[in-house]
């Protein structure tokens with residue numbers, strides 16, 4: 001009786017799924033799941049994926065597509081190897097675990113139904129919706145139009161289950177009914193691998209944790225002023241001379257494998273070659289293409305951070321270089337992504353005073369040259385390679401460039417930038433640095449002379465303080481956007497710039513071996529990822545579920561916090577050293593750490 005009472009009390013807690021599904025209902029029935037007691041089928045009884053389920057391979061039939069096959073594998077891995085006992089989320093010293101007995105019900109069947117074709121892998125048109133039903137009798141049905149939808153349905157499914165102290169895996173939420181689809185189609189993280197290098201293993205693990213939070217874009221800011229880790233076979237000198245050290249480089253094979261892995265878990269890699277600013281690292285191999293390289297000591301006049309340097313703005317040599325660079329890179333990226341990011345942020349006009357092809361900082365001189373420069377880039381990206389271009393907001397809002405109508409504008413400076421960009425008719429990404437920059441608050445990386453140190457004390461960075469999950473959770477992508485333009489806000493990205501984030505605060509001191517294949521990765525998830533977790537989950541939920549709840553109010557921290565605390569435990573169980581949300585005193589009873597006391 002006592003046990004039943006506790007379980008009944010638990011039933012009032014909502015599903016702890018993160019991000020929150022569009023619609024869901026759940027009960028308080030207990031179901032167990034075990035490897036050898038469940039059959040998984042894909043589009044019909046004859047289609048049982050090899051190697052899974054109860055081993056009944058009497059009629060194996062057609063195999064599911066790779067995304068689904070890997071999703072099933074990951075589901076097993078999450079349920080049976082990377083699960084956790086939820087004591088931190090249950091009342092202190094309570095008898096919260098169900099008892100396994102002869103009459104316990106097991107999940108006997110997971111039916112996966114894909115009722116649409118995968119759209120040739122076109123990431124911009126994939127239907128990510130799904131439904132999930134778990135009956136009290138232990139039958140699970142997941143339906144979706146695409147294989148990625150099935151992946152998300154399975155991901156949600158894993159979040160219903162807990163490990164039992166005595167062994168075994170159970171849910172106490174049956175029956176469950178979920179209807180789900182994302183609010184925004186672009187849910188991304190931007191990772192900078194130039195300021196500091198990220199070993200590939202870090203990127204694989206980041207993609208894994210992103211997929212677990214239903215993110216679908218990795219924006220790879222692969223190059224910048226400080227180093228050029230990208231190998232370009234047509235221009236080998238770029239990496240040969242532009243890396244920090246010889247082993248910190250990405251080969252074409254590395255990039256292809258990462259893209260393939262991302263595709264397997266619904267994460268499209270959108271690579272950026274930032275230009276014409278943020279290109280000083282090209283100087284090491286092509287000094288004649290760069291103006292104002294590492295201008296010192298008065299660098300603040302010419303750039304936002306050292307080393308200064310920009311591709312020259314009125315140079316046919318630069319044009320030829322870009323043509324060759326993109327001709328090498330884009331055909332290799334294209335099979336895995338419809339996107340390419342052309343950068344365009346923080347171009348400092350004074351740089352062109354030192355550009356021998358221009359020698360001016362007048363916007364009347366520079367603007368037409370920038371338009372011509374961008375037209376060349378855009379022609380190659382959109383016409384030659386039929387890719388959808390992205391640029392940073394400055395190109396549209398500060399340089400007033402005319403851009404192809406399908407350009408995606410990435411804003412970062414303000415809410416106004418989002419509004420201005422959609423008012424000009426462009427698809428737009430949010431990512432306001434006051435909310436979604438994950439690198440803020442570490443303090444300055446610049447060194448101050450003793451004579452002026454006092455003036456800069458306590459050495460805060462430009463976007464301090466740290467943006468905690470509550471701040472990230474308070475960004476509404478649609479804030480101030482007119483009703484009839486909200487469809488142009490297609491999503492957003494959180495950003496981890498890397499002046500002070502390398503593999504050590506990315507990684508928990510354990511050197512991770514390089515995964516030799518995508519599937520091997522599951523065995524390698526033993527190291528920490530960026531100190532971005534679980535903060536990044538907050539952006540993930542805003543992008544998947546929207547900033548407003550079902551009644552149109554701002555989402556509540558009081559509601560979200562216990563779910564995020566649970567998601568944190570799930571990430572830790574995956575080997576991600578995500579930080580705690582609260583101490584167990586709070587998470588064991590979700591009402592007593594609310595503030596202010598009066599509500």
Ligand SMILES: *[C@@H]1O[C@H](CO)[C@@H](O)[C@H](O)[C@H]1NC(C)=O
Nearest residue numbers: 039045046054056057058059
């Ligand atoms: C194995 O699958 C076949 C065909 O789907 C079915 O008829 C049979 O009952 C199954 N056997 C077991 C042990 O599940």
Ligand SMILES: *[C@@H]1O[C@H](CO)[C@@H](O)[C@H](O)[C@H]1NC(C)=O
Nearest residue numbers: 090091092588589590591592
């Ligand atoms: C949870 O906190 C409330 C308010 O402090 C308290 O009344 C209740 O007894 C607590 N429940 C548990 C299980 O600790």
Ligand SMILES: *[C@@H]1O[C@H](CO)[C@@H](O)[C@H](O)[C@H]1NC(C)=O
Nearest residue numbers: 120122123124125126338386
């Ligand atoms: C991908 O889908 C988008 C949106 O439906 C469409 O505009 C675009 O043309 C498609 N791209 C390709 C290469 O089919």
Ligand SMILES: *[C@@H]1O[C@H](CO)[C@@H](O)[C@H](O)[C@H]1NC(C)=O
Nearest residue numbers: 314315357358359360365369
């Ligand atoms: C750009 O370069 C061309 C060719 O060298 C030159 O004729 C022209 O004056 C330059 N434009 C500017 C604004 O300097």
Ligand SMILES: *[C@@H]1O[C@H](CO)[C@@H](O)[C@H](O)[C@H]1NC(C)=O
Nearest residue numbers: 301349350353360361362363
């Ligand atoms: C442009 O350059 C001149 C020096 O040639 C400088 O005095 C002026 O401040 C610069 N303009 C801007 C907007 O920085």
Ligand SMILES: *[C@@H]1O[C@H](CO)[C@@H](O)[C@H](O)[C@H]1NC(C)=O
Nearest residue numbers: 363364366367397398399400
């Ligand atoms: C873009 O337009 C604004 C507003 O008209 C103007 O202030 C700004 O100087 C323009 N930028 C350039 C680079 O011409």
Ligand SMILES: *[C@@H]1O[C@H](CO)[C@@H](O)[C@H](O)[C@H]1NC(C)=O
Nearest residue numbers: 474475476477479547553554
């Ligand atoms: C909801 O959040 C927005 C920020 O996105 C804030 O400006 C607004 O004041 C909040 N509304 C309420 C009722 O707190």
Ligand SMILES: *[C@@H]1O[C@H](CO)[C@@H](O)[C@H](O)[C@H]1NC(C)=O
Nearest residue numbers: 422423425482483484485486
């Ligand atoms: C959006 O609505 C405003 C009025 O609220 C109107 O002026 C504008 O033309 C509309 N824009 C579009 C693209 O329909």
